[in-house]
Amino acid sequence: MATLSCSSSSALLFTSSSQSSNSPAISLFPLPRLSFSNFSFSSSLSISPISRPSASAISSRRVSISDFNVVKVTAEKRKVLIVNTNSGGHAVIGFYFAKELLSSGHDVTILTVGEESSDKMKKPPFSRFSEIVSGGGKTVWGDPADIGKVLNGSSFDVVLDNNGKDLETVGPVVDWAKSNGAKQFLYISSAGIYKPTDEPPHVEGDTVKADASHVGAEKYIADTFGNWGIFRPQYMIGSGNNKDCEEWFFDRIVRGRPVPIPGSGMQLTNISHVRDLSSMLTLAVEKPDAANGNIFNCVSDRAVTLDGMAKLCAKAAGLPVEIVHYDPKSIGSDAKKAFPFRNMHFYAEPRAAKEILGWQGTTNLPEDLKERYEEYVKIGRDKKEIKFEIDDKIIESLKVPVAV
Numbered sequence: 001m002a003t004l005s006c007s008s009s010s011a012l013l014f015t016s017s018s019q020s021s022n023s024p025a026i027s028l029f030p031l032p033r034l035s036f037s038n039f040s041f042s043s044s045l046s047i048s049p050i051s052r053p054s055a056s057a058i059s060s061r062r063v064s065i066s067d068f069n070v071v072k073v074t075a076e077k078r079k080v081l082i083v084n085t086n087s088g089g090h091a092v093i094g095f096y097f098a099k100e101l102l103s104s105g106h107d108v109t110i111l112t113v114g115e116e117s118s119d120k121m122k123k124p125p126f127s128r129f130s131e132i133v134s135g136g137g138k139t140v141w142g143d144p145a146d147i148g149k150v151l152n153g154s155s156f157d158v159v160l161d162n163n164g165k166d167l168e169t170v171g172p173v174v175d176w177a178k179s180n181g182a183k184q185f186l187y188i189s190s191a192g193i194y195k196p197t198d199e200p201p202h203v204e205g206d207t208v209k210a211d212a213s214h215v216g217a218e219k220y221i222a223d224t225f226g227n228w229g230i231f232r233p234q235y236m237i238g239s240g241n242n243k244d245c246e247e248w249f250f251d252r253i254v255r256g257r258p259v260p261i262p263g264s265g266m267q268l269t270n271i272s273h274v275r276d277l278s279s280m281l282t283l284a285v286e287k288p289d290a291a292n293g294n295i296f297n298c299v300s301d302r303a304v305t306l307d308g309m310a311k312l313c314a315k316a317a318g319l320p321v322e323i324v325h326y327d328p329k330s331i332g333s334d335a336k337k338a339f340p341f342r343n344m345h346f347y348a349e350p351r352a353a354k355e356i357l358g359w360q361g362t363t364n365l366p367e368d369l370k371e372r373y374e375e376y377v378k379i380g381r382d383k384k385e386i387k388f389e390i391d392d393k394i395i396e397s398l399k400v401p402v403a404v
Contacts (some may be wrong), residue, residue: 078285079107081156081182083144085163086113086120089236089243092286093123094162095132096238096278096363102135104282109138111150112172113163116141135242135374144169147176158285160186166213167220174224179317184288185225188283189214191232191270191297191348200268201303204295204350222293229284229291230349231277233298234348235341237368239375245271246372247381249313249341253321254382260394262328262335262343270347272300273363280350283357297348300363306341316369326394338390 002246080101084094094110103106108134116118121127121141130140144163159177164170170187177185193212194202208215221228252259273393277298284291304312307323314321328335328343335343353359378383 003076004005016028017035027039031317039073039147045051053317054354065383071274076169077105077107077252078157080109080158080160080218080285081151081154081246082108082110083147084110084112084163086126087258089241089245090233092125092160092236092238092241092274093188093281094160095128095240096274097162097281097365098132098279099135100275100282102132102137104286106285108136109140109154109156110209111142111144111147111149111345112281113144114141115365123242126241128240129391137254145172147173148180155180156182158182158184158186158288160188160281160308160373162188164217165190167216170217170276171220174221184227184229184285184292185221186229186231186284186291187217187221188255188298189218189230190301193232194348196344200215200347201270202265204297204352218295218350227288227292227306229293230295231281231284231298232295233272234346235269235271236274236277237271237363237365237372239371239387241274245340246309246313246369248377250317250373250376251306253314253317253319254309254387257298257387257388258322258393258395258400259310260324260326260391261306262326262339263306263309265325267343268303268343268345268347269306269309269341270299270303270307271330273368276361276363279362280353280357280359283353283359287357294354294356296357298353300361300365301347301350301354301367302363303347304365306314309341312369313364313373315366322399324395324400326398330397331394334390334393338394346354 027382082094082098091112094112098108098110110129112126112129114123116139121129132139140150144150144161152344156177158183159173161170161173164173164187174185190212191202192209193214195207197206218230221230237246249259279295280298284296310321310323328338329340350359350361
């Protein structure tokens with residue numbers, strides 16, 4: 001196996017030597033099922049075509065390592081703006097990303113949607129924003145549609161939109177960043193835009209749903225910005241997350257209730273620790289030429305079955321678990337509310353991040369769930385009164401006895 005490596009003080013970039021200035025732009029990603037199976041890459045290796053592709057110029061042509069030359073680049077301190085959502089599971093991405101950038105010596109401002117005095121800001125991760133400030137970062141609140149007024153003339157090298165789900169909300173941030181001289185634009189999209197496939201896992205280049213709102217935002221960014229990167233996360237885990245996933249399992253396990261899982265329970269999904277998402281984003285900031293024009297599945301490199309998730313949560317809690325399976329059609333319109341994950345194979349592979357950015361994941365789901373269970377007990381949720389009305393409907397149809 002041929003191995004390419006470089007020192008820890010600099011990164012290696014590959015730039016095209018065979019492409020003429022008149023030829024169409026080529027992007028390594030998205031590419032259909034692209035794999036450099038004959039090469040291993042060190043953590044400081046990155047790949048970038050010299051041309052800056054627009055969405056309309058993205059090609060499915062396979063790219064050979066021989067098409068590139070090697071040049072050195074050195075990471076520089078950058079001024080980064082994070083536009084952060086005020087709800088859902090994605091808010092914790094901005095929090096971790098800000099802390100990692102600060103620890104790496106970058107200048108960080110995080111703009112959160114809404115008002116600092118709102119009730120939402122009393123919940124994690126917002127209640128922990130003092131950690132960003134104590135690390136030297138800045139926190140501001142406001143409407144991204146008025147981003148210029150909110151930031152009052154400030155300028156940035158890099159802008160990450162971790163808020164907008166469609167062009168209407170992302171567009172004003174892109175336009176402002178462009179006019180304000182930002183050199184790089186990064187966007188948190190979603191792996192949920194992939195069409196179901198008969199050949200899982202999803203990799204960069206797989207077909208996406210044309211009507212998905214994130215798709216329009218992705219295209220606008222690619223057509224507008226000279227240097228951009230798109231990140232598609234899936235389910236995530238980590239301290240400060242305020243969206244129920246693992247908690248849903250703990251709620252039932254600690255109360256000795258059956259855990260109702262739709263279908264066979266063998267459906268595969270992907271759960272990533274948010275520290276891995278933030279480390280991937282940080283590499284994109286520090287290797288802007290490598291990240292440019294590429295789409296990255298912002299996920300871990302292992303899948304877990306739905307039944308496996310229940311078993312791992314039980315193990316983390318040190319308790320037994322009873323799993324029951326049901327046909328989601330039997331509960332009608334409540335099916336989507338009955339379970340926190342999709343009732344299908346839904347997982348992706350972080351191939352682009354590994355091969356282009358030299359990224360390596362650290363997610364260890366069994367250990368990460370132990371951390372989450374400790375926090376679950378610490379906040380007293382194990383003693384909280386919870387209603388299980390949909391569960392009861394499912395279990396009654398299955399004639400399964402429930403502990404009182």
